[in-house]
Amino acid sequence: KNEVEQSPQNLTAQEGEFITINCSYSVGISALHWLQQHPGGGIVSLFMLSSGKKKHGRLIATINIQEKHSSLHITASHPRDSAVYICAVLADKLIFGTGTRLQVFP
Amino acid sequence: EAQVTQNPRYLITVTGKKLTVTCSQNMNHEYMSWYRQDPGLGLRQIYYSMNVEVTDKGDVPEGYKVSRKEKRNFPLILESPSPNQTSLYFCASKLGLAGEFVEFFGPGTRLTVL
Numbered sequence: 464k465n466e467v468e469q470s471p472q473n474l475t476a477q478e479g480e481f482i483t484i485n486c487s488y489s490v491g492i493s494a495l496h497w498l499q500q501h502p503g504g505g506i507v508s509l510f511m512l513s514s515g516k517k518k519h520g521r522l523i524a525t526i527n528i529q530e531k532h533s534s535l536h537i538t539a540s541h542p543r544d545s546a547v548y549i550c551a552v553l554a555d556k557l558i559f560g561t562g563t564r565l566q567v568f569p
Numbered sequence: 570e571a572q573v574t575q576n577p578r579y580l581i582t583v584t585g586k587k588l589t590v591t592c593s594q595n596m597n598h599e600y601m602s603w604y605r606q607d608p609g610l611g612l613r614q615i616y617y618s619m620n621v622e623v624t625d626k627g628d629v630p631e632g633y634k635v636s637r638k639e640k641r642n643f644p645l646i647l648e649s650p651s652p653n654q655t656s657l658y659f660c661a662s663k664l665g666l667a668g669e670f671v672e673f674f675g676p677g678t679r680l681t682v683l
Contacts, residue, residue, distance in 0.1 A: 507674070549612070561611040
């Protein structure tokens with residue numbers, strides 16, 4: 464079993480929909496990162512969380528340390544949000560999930 | 570502009586022909602690492618470096634070498650590439666090892682070994 468599990472693996476949405484991507488982990492962590500990988504391959508860091516909730520524009524990330532679970536929400540989704548979203552947790556090393564591929568259609 | 574650069578971006582080579590993928594960052598970061606990304610497996614760390622002349626193995630170091638002679642550069646060396654090293658490679662850097670530091674990724678190098 465992977466130490467970091469993401470769901471769903473693939474997600475399609477219509478423009479304007481509210482999106483939720485989930486990340487569950489089985490190890491003790493000091494931080495959790497959400498990354499975005501563009502269709503061209505480039506990776507950017509969206510959030511780093513160690514507790515609570517963070518918001519940046521239409522993106523919201525939450526973490527529940529007791530339940531070992533994090534969610535990434537996208538409000539009013541747009542086709543330019545189409546990307547792979549990767550959850551990574553920092554335990555004794557950085558452990559990556561396999562990603563959630565999101566496609567938003569106009 | 571703060572960035573991590575990698576070269577080349579795309580490379581097709583043959584088994585056994587030594588190659589080097591360069592990585593450079595202009596943010597004075599101490600921590601640098603190399604990852605490979607394969608379908609269904611996610612990103613896996615190859616090697617990392619916590620500072621100049623300090624390198625250590627990640628999860629999948631076999632078949633790779635690295636060096637850290639200067640703070641800004643962290644090249645990845647494949648002495649004798651094999652087809653199972655065909656992958657998408659990312660270099661990354663961050664200010665330090667602690668979890669609160671955000672990791673900056675290079676644009677990726679797509680390597681094909683025939």
